Amino acid sequence: MSKKLIRLVDCCMAFDGELVLDHINLYFNDSEFLTLLGPSGCGKTTTLRIIGGFLTPTSGEVLFDDVRMNDIPPNLRQVNTVFQRYALFPHLNVFENVAFGLRVPRREGGRKIKLPEPEIRQRVLEMLEVVSLKGFEHRRITGLSGGQQQRVAIARALVNRPKVLLLDEPLGALDLRLRKDMQSELKRIQQQLGITFIYVTHDQEEALAMSDTIVVMDQGRIQQIGTPEDVYNEPKNAFVADFIGESNILDGIMHEDYVVEFFNRKFKCLDSGFAPMEPVDVVIRPEDIDIVPVEKGQLRGTVTAVTFKGVHYDTIVDFKGFKWLIQTTDYHPEGETIGIVLNPDDIHIMRKSEYSGMFGDYSSYSEEYEEMDGAEEGSGDEE
Amino acid sequence: MSAKPSRLNRVLMALVFLFLYAPIFVLIVFSFNDSQSRTVWQGFTLRWYVELLQDRAIMSALWTTLLVSLLATAIATVAGTMAAVGFFNMKKRWRGPILTVNNIPMTNADIVTGVSLCLLFVAFFAGWGDFTRWFNSLQGLVHLPTRLHMGFGTLLIAHLTFDIPYVILNVMPKLRQMDKNLIDAAQDLGCTWMQAFWKVVLPEIKPGIVSGALIAFTMSVDDFVISYFTAGSATSTLAMVVYGMTKRRISPKINAISSLLFVTVLTLLIVVNVREARQEKALEERKL
Numbered sequence: 001m002s003k004k005l006i007r008l009v010d011c012c013m014a015f016d017g018e019l020v021l022d023h024i025n026l027y028f029n030d031s032e033f034l035t036l037l038g039p040s041g042c043g044k045t046t047t048l049r050i051i052g053g054f055l056t057p058t059s060g061e062v063l064f065d066d067v068r069m070n071d072i073p074p075n076l077r078q079v080n081t082v083f084q085r086y087a088l089f090p091h092l093n094v095f096e097n098v099a100f101g102l103r104v105p106r107r108e109g110g111r112k113i114k115l116p117e118p119e120i121r122q123r124v125l126e127m128l129e130v131v132s133l134k135g136f137e138h139r140r141i142t143g144l145s146g147g148q149q150q151r152v153a154i155a156r157a158l159v160n161r162p163k164v165l166l167l168d169e170p171l172g173a174l175d176l177r178l179r180k181d182m183q184s185e186l187k188r189i190q191q192q193l194g195i196t197f198i199y200v201t202h203d204q205e206e207a208l209a210m211s212d213t214i215v216v217m218d219q220g221r222i223q224q225i226g227t228p229e230d231v232y233n234e235p236k237n238a239f240v241a242d243f244i245g246e247s248n249i250l251d252g253i254m255h256e257d258y259v260v261e262f263f264n265r266k267f268k269c270l271d272s273g274f275a276p277m278e279p280v281d282v283v284i285r286p287e288d289i290d291i292v293p294v295e296k297g298q299l300r301g302t303v304t305a306v307t308f309k310g311v312h313y314d315t316i317v318d319f320k321g322f323k324w325l326i327q328t329t330d331y332h333p334e335g336e337t338i339g340i341v342l343n344p345d346d347i348h349i350m351r352k353s354e355y356s357g358m359f360g361d362y363s364s365y366s367e368e369y370e371e372m373d374g375a376e377e378g379s380g381d382e383e
Numbered sequence: 384m385s386a387k388p389s390r391l392n393r394v395l396m397a398l399v400f401l402f403l404y405a406p407i408f409v410l411i412v413f414s415f416n417d418s419q420s421r422t423v424w425q426g427f428t429l430r431w432y433v434e435l436l437q438d439r440a441i442m443s444a445l446w447t448t449l450l451v452s453l454l455a456t457a458i459a460t461v462a463g464t465m466a467a468v469g470f471f472n473m474k475k476r477w478r479g480p481i482l483t484v485n486n487i488p489m490t491n492a493d494i495v496t497g498v499s500l501c502l503l504f505v506a507f508f509a510g511w512g513d514f515t516r517w518f519n520s521l522q523g524l525v526h527l528p529t530r531l532h533m534g535f536g537t538l539l540i541a542h543l544t545f546d547i548p549y550v551i552l553n554v555m556p557k558l559r560q561m562d563k564n565l566i567d568a569a570q571d572l573g574c575t576w577m578q579a580f581w582k583v584v585l586p587e588i589k590p591g592i593v594s595g596a597l598i599a600f601t602m603s604v605d606d607f608v609i610s611y612f613t614a615g616s617a618t619s620t621l622a623m624v625v626y627g628m629t630k631r632r633i634s635p636k637i638n639a640i641s642s643l644l645f646v647t648v649l650t651l652l653i654v655v656n657v658r659e660a661r662q663e664k665a666l667e668e669r670k671l
Contacts, residue, residue, distance in 0.1 A: 054567055074570040087564035091586040100582075101572035142668060162574065218632045 003030040011060035035199045035207040039218035080157035081166040087185040095137035098124045101160040109138045127155040141203035161298040164196040190241035241283045248324045249360020252282040281350040288346035297339015323362040414638035431639040452603035455542035459595040460655040463550025471558045497612035505530030541613035546599035553595030555587040601651040
């Protein structure tokens with residue numbers, strides 16, 4: 001049975017009267033890799049800074065092992081942070097950066113305690129080996145690549161043997177290839193040391209690849225908590241469905257358990273527990289849709305756009321004015337009429353939410369892509 | 384725009400530099416002239432420099448100048464750095480106006496600063512006199528001096544008022560360039576705010592502190608007008624002695640002492656500029 005190391009109870013945070021965190025209830029288990037996932041401004045970094053001790057919540061409680069920590073400063077908390085842009089100390093070399101936390105004299109029972117030099121040395125070298133930076137002790141920080149700086153930042157935090165490591169978008173500044181390498185590296189380190197990682201990111205792929213638990217956040221509220229499989233296969237609302245992966249989201253009506261109607265046609269599904277004739281959101285993942293010859297299809301539509309993506313084609317298909325994204329390895333040219341078949345396990349039903357109708361229609365497909373590009377450029381500028 | 388400056392441009396530039404540096408050049412050359420004359424060259428000598436060393440008034444003024452400059456620099460460096468850190472942690476709304484106020488003593492005419500400081504000291508001494516007479520009449524245990532004079536103390540205070548803004552001005556940009564996460568990181572690793580300041584902030588802003596101190600020292604050595612109004616009658620700095628000498632019989636010793644002042648200030652300014660160029664280069668490398 002895993003232990004709840006940290007709990008946030010009804011945490012609210014307001015800056016200048018603006019609510020940034022809205023009654024967050026969350027707990028973190030021992031040796032768990034938990035990811036706070038959401039778009040910028042969703043409150044994920046604020047949550048992390050509250051745990052780190054850099055912010056005090058406006059209301060609610062922060063509990064470490066059931067002890068209230070709200071007003072305990074960062075230097076007295078048994079957590080360490082890997083900062084967004086590493087925040088390494090430029091005037092110190094790699095060894096001294098990692099040793100920094102060990103050299104700070106600590107008070108125990110009213111006495112100042114300093115670690116003996118040989119122990120510091122041993123722990124630093126050990127940790128440099130964990131992050132694969134053996135032999136880099138005397139290098140200057142300024143001479144290191146982004147990936148190496150990242151490793152120093154991780155070693156510097158872990159050398160203090162925290163119970164929990166907080167990571168604030170640590171891979172944001174790295175290029176794609178390096179990011180993938182560091183993802184598996186981080187996962188390996190977490191498993192090797194067996195401590196809790198709380199990881200903040202806006203990158204859903206990163207979250208899916210590394211996490212034991214994903215907490216999806218938006219507008220200061222938790223939208224869903226679950227394993228990567230849960231949040232991908234069983235999104236709770238249109239926001240989660242859209243933010244994690246691509247989704248076609250349609251209006252449907254739940255006739256009875258396991259039967260849903262959309263496009264004036266009844267489909268079998270695997271969901272139950274809804275009121276009779278309850279309006280719902282229907283999620284169909286683009287990669288789950290099978291394209292078949294027109295006469296065999298449950299629905300028929302016309303291809304309006306095709307984009308080659310390497311592994312598959314992004315195919316936009318018009319069904320009576322509603323445009324779907326279908327990911328298929330077969331090429332269907334623009335203008336072709338096709339049929340599709342939906343199996344019961346391809347269909348996921350969600351209750352209506354405030355996000356209903358905001359996502360999941362690919363009519364403005366190209367614009368949406370431009371927006372995404374714009375967003376990435378925006379975050380690039382920050383770096 | 385043409386890449387090459389035209390002939391006219393070059394001539395104008397040469398004239399500007401001639402006007403700027405010819406007087407100083409002449410001054411230095413005639414400090415080595417083996418004659419009382421300031422117009423006819425009569426051979427090389429170090430006589431005037433030797434005479435400087437033997438001149439009591441000049442040597443005492445030299446010590447005053449060095450002492451007041453070093454003390455003012457030391458105090459201004461500490462106070463200015465603390466002030467800069469304080470301003471930096473203020474809300475932006477307040478930081479802007481305060482920095483503008485900080486700039487006023489630097490742009491203000493020296494004569495205005497000097498006269499106003501002089502009036503302030505006089506007013507304070509008058510008030511002090513009234514207070515101590517009343518205080519001494521109350522009790523017989525402690526006898527406070529009732530008459531204060533301008534002297535080394537007032538000179539030091541005056542120098543502080545124009546040195547501190549220069550230190551602040553040099554430290555602020557370094558604080559701004561610093562990654563704010565560094566303080567968070569140090570605290571995260573177990574430091575209190577004070578420990579974080581000593582271990583992380585201070586090394587980061589050290590180049591700015593040193594530049595500020597060098598400039599403050601230069602300004603102190605260099606200053607005449609403000610010192611003149613605040614040193615009182617018994618205390619003199621080098622610049623004040625030079626001024627006094629020009630009023631009496633003019634001696635080539637003036638050339639010698641002025642040359643020394645010029646070389647000292649020039650050297651300090653070169654050091655400051657070289658340091659700044661190096662720092663900028665290092666900063667660019669760090670960004671890469």
